Amino acid sequence: MSIQHDEKGQVVIGEAALALALSEKEISVNSLITQLSRMEMGCVTNDRIQSIANARDWLKSFEHPQDVAACLPYLNS
Template identity: 50%
Template structure:
């Protein structure tokens, strides 16, 4: 699955990023992964749970430093928004 091209995946990650931003927390791969975990704990909808799981699996691919340094426009936009807040 090419998660980065999946609109629903963008929405789920966007929700996690917005939650972090509103809480004035850092937006990073690690914090998004954690926030998605919190979202999963309170989710009862099976479809959304699948989307959250897929988003977490996609983010897990960025655990490697070499991969994390690759340009990912969507995550860079989120990181840029985080920098503007600081």
């Protein structure tokens, strides 16, 4: 299932973004991936670990800005 349709993945990415914002750090694809890795280290449930891994894998598909525009054409509007 795509993370775009996975509520848990969206929530996990939101948690990572909020943690970065509260720490006054840059929010980018790379910083989100790093933050998700940090979050994963403190996990105790397999479900949460899987949600974080799925979110991180999805974000990795957008590591190159030119790829984002090609996959998400509505961003070009």
